[in-house]
Amino acid sequence: MLKNPATKYRPVAPVRLTDRTWPDAQLTKPPVWCSSDLRDGNQALIEPMDAERKLRMFETLIRVGFKEIEIGFPSASQTDFDFVRKLIEDNLIPDDVQIQVLTPAREHLIRRTFEAVAGAKKCIMHLYNATAPIMRKVVLGVDVEGVIELASSHARLIKELADKQAGTDWRFEYSPEMFSDTELEVSRRVIDAVTEVWQPTPERTCIINLPTTVEHSTPNIYADMIEWTCRNIARRDSIVISAHPHNDRGTGTATAELAMMAGADRVEGCLFGNGERTGNVDIVNIALNLYTQGVDPGLDFSDIDEIRRVVEYCNQLPVHPRHPYVGDLVFTSFSGSHQDAIKKAFAARREGDVWEMPYLPIDPKDLGRSYEAIIRVNSQSGKGGIAYLLESEYGLELPRRLQIEFSQVVQAVMDAQGREVTASDIWKIFESEYRLAEGSVTLSDLTQTDIGDGRVRVAAEAAVMGRRMAFDGAGNGPVDAFVDGLSRAAGVPVKVLNYHEHSMGGGAQARAAAYVEVRVGDAAPVFGVGIDANIVRATLLAVLSATSRGTNPVSAEQGAAQAVA
Numbered sequence: 343m344l345k346n347p348a349t350k351y352r353p354v355a356p357v358r359l360t361d362r363t364w365p366d367a368q369l370t371k372p373p374v375w376c377s378s379d380l381r382d383g384n385q386a387l388i389e390p391m392d393a394e395r396k397l398r399m400f401e402t403l404i405r406v407g408f409k410e411i412e413i414g415f416p417s418a419s420q421t422d423f424d425f426v427r428k429l430i431e432d433n434l435i436p437d438d439v440q441i442q443v444l445t446p447a448r449e450h451l452i453r454r455t456f457e458a459v460a461g462a463k464k465c466i467m468h469l470y471n472a473t474a475p476i477m478r479k480v481v482l483g484v485d486v487e488g489v490i491e492l493a494s495s496h497a498r499l500i501k502e503l504a505d506k507q508a509g510t511d512w513r514f515e516y517s518p519e520m521f522s523d524t525e526l527e528v529s530r531r532v533i534d535a536v537t538e539v540w541q542p543t544p545e546r547t548c549i550i551n552l553p554t555t556v557e558h559s560t561p562n563i564y565a566d567m568i569e570w571t572c573r574n575i576a577r578r579d580s581i582v583i584s585a586h587p588h589n590d591r592g593t594g595t596a597t598a599e600l601a602m603m604a605g606a607d608r609v610e611g612c613l614f615g616n617g618e619r620t621g622n623v624d625i626v627n628i629a630l631n632l633y634t635q636g637v638d639p640g641l642d643f644s645d646i647d648e649i650r651r652v653v654e655y656c657n658q659l660p661v662h663p664r665h666p667y668v669g670d671l672v673f674t675s676f677s678g679s680h681q682d683a684i685k686k687a688f689a690a691r692r693e694g695d696v697w698e699m700p701y702l703p704i705d706p707k708d709l710g711r712s713y714e715a716i717i718r719v720n721s722q723s724g725k726g727g728i729a730y731l732l733e734s735e736y737g738l739e740l741p742r743r744l745q746i747e748f749s750q751v752v753q754a755v756m757d758a759q760g761r762e763v764t765a766s767d768i769w770k771i772f773e774s775e776y777r778l779a780e781g782s783v784t785l786s787d788l789t790q791t792d793i794g795d796g797r798v799r800v801a802a803e804a805a806v807m808g809r810r811m812a813f814d815g816a817g818n819g820p821v822d823a824f825v826d827g828l829s830r831a832a833g834v835p836v837k838v839l840n841y842h843e844h845s846m847g848g849g850a851q852a853r854a855a856a857y858v859e860v861r862v863g864d865a866a867p868v869f870g871v872g873i874d875a876n877i878v879r880a881t882l883l884a885v886l887s888a889t890s891r892g893t894n895p896v897s898a899e900q901g902a903a904q905a906v907a
């Protein structure tokens with residue numbers, strides 16, 4: 343790289359527009375959308391779509407709700423030409439959809455394009471030629487007057503050919519290619535020359551499409567260019583201003599949004615941002631940005647994963663896991679503090695509330711996604727995420743201090759194994775650590791007798807991690823009596839410090855989960871967990887679980903590690 347890039351690169355000059363109004367505008371309605379997946383998207387593919395892929399893409403675009411679809415560049419190839427013919431001849435275009443075809447300002451290619459769309463009910467004939475100084479100089483070899491003549495003469499040809507195919511309901515579109523790199527005054531003169539030929543009216547508008555063919559500047563400069571153009575072109579009330587951003591600087595979405603604020607009525611782009619180089623602007627991104635501002639975008643992405651599958655199949659390109667709204671990881675939090683906030687916000691949320699969810703800009707369910715992937719646990723995670731997964735997947739509502747205790751057990755396993763742990767891994771660690779696996783802790787021959795003065799006697803047999811014991815104790819209630827007997831049998835005082843319980847599931851399958859915090863002798867307090875159809879048994883099992891952990895912690899950690907190894 344150069345030490346001084348200014349010797350090689352020039353900054354884009356700002357637009358002289360001191361009374362710009364777009365910064366105060368608010369987007370309250372969607373633009374007219376035009377998909378260019380089958381044209382700009384297709385022309386950028388390593389392997390352009392075959393007929394079958396094109397048709398699948400077309401059908402998907404219809405399902406999503408596009409009413410304007412650029413279906414190809416028919417003069418480019420026989421495949422493009424034949425696809426257009428197929429849609430028309432097989433009557434595959436819904437009446438409310440306008441197909442659009444692109445042609446350069448070259449006579450034989452325009453004629454071929456008209457041949458391709460013969461018999462279409464409605465069609466947008468899209469004409470382009472480059473207008474930027476570098477293109478005038480090195481590609482077209484014309485001056486400003488020459489480029490105006492190139493555009494207007496081919497606009498005239500288009501009008502004449504359209505008049506001859508009167509059975510089609512025509513609309514015309516013109517793109518000064520590389521608009522964002524063209525002097526505003528030159529673009530204005532070219533646009534005015536084209537609309538002078540086409541004579542659009544408010545009832546029969548034409549489309550003027552203003553591409554950032556290559557994105558060279560910050561989006562505010564493009565927005566200024568749009569506002570300037572809207573103010574200065576002739577026949578504005580008869581023109582639909584269309585934005586066609588690319589994404590070379592990674593700001594295609596912002597470019598489109600600021601352009602809409604500045605007066606653009608329409609946006610051309612592709613699903614998930616396919617297109618030349620870094621792509622055309624991602625229409626899904628803009629549409630869902632509108633949606634999250636409470637604006638109906640008029641496009642339906644309620645099964646976004648299915649749309650992604652079709653797009654990946656047709657384009658033969660993957661969608662990045664971090665791609666806005668659709669990537670595999672975009673609704674997933676790994677980091678502990680994010681997980682903690684999400685868990686708390688879900689707990690506080692009531693049906694019908696406005697969506698105010700930390701770290702989740704949209705409800706994944708609106709896009710057909712589940713909440714399953716919202717929280718995934720790795721070494722960056724904390725207690726909140728682990729507790730969320732146990733609650734959402736297994737119905738366990740761990741008390742806060744147990745969350746803290748258990749997250750250290752999970753962290754130790756992750757440190758040892760260095761990988762993400764799934765909800766099922768976490769359950770296995772939990773089951774092992776708290777002696778919940780079948781046969782780890784059993785309780786039998788439990789009897790409870792009233793011995794007067796509000797006291798009870800409890801006798802039972804238990805097996806904990808293979809060790810059998812019988813005990814007999816008395817107390818103010820069954821738990822108190824059980825702990826008394828357990829202390830005698832274990833030869834060490836056991837004290838219950840904290841107790842929580844909740845029911846799990848409903849109906850005949852309902853069970854109770856009990857969590858007790860116990861001090862065994864002088865050791866630090868530990869938690870135990872018991873799950874049983876009977877709440878008293880669940881509590882006694884939790885006491886046994888805690889006592890076992892308090893007296894035999896090492897094997898527990900080993901067990902947890904083995905559980906997910």
Ligand SMILES: CC(=O)SCCNC(=O)CCNC(=O)[C@H](O)C(C)(C)COP(=O)(O)OP(=O)(O)OC[C@H]1O[C@@H](n2cnc3c(N)ncnc32)[C@H](O)[C@@H]1OP(=O)(O)O
Pocket residue numbers: 382385415417418419446447448451470471472481482492519555
């Ligand atoms: C920004 C965009 O995305 S614009 C759309 C671009 N899309 C495509 O190019 C995909 C489809 N294109 C194609 O299949 C081919 O390029 C075709 C069929 C259009 C033309 O093919 P060819 O005639 O072989 O020309 P080629 O592809 O080399 O294009 C360059 C020629 O077009 C000329 N040209 C480009 N635009 C124009 C124009 N608007 N008016 C006149 N000539 C033009 C160039 O000057 C050059 O001419 P030259 O060969 O005399 O130097």
Ligand SMILES: CC(C)C(=O)C(=O)O
Pocket residue numbers: 382444470517519520551553554555556586588
């Ligand atoms: C033809 C035009 C609209 C184009 O694709 C571009 O400039 O990117």
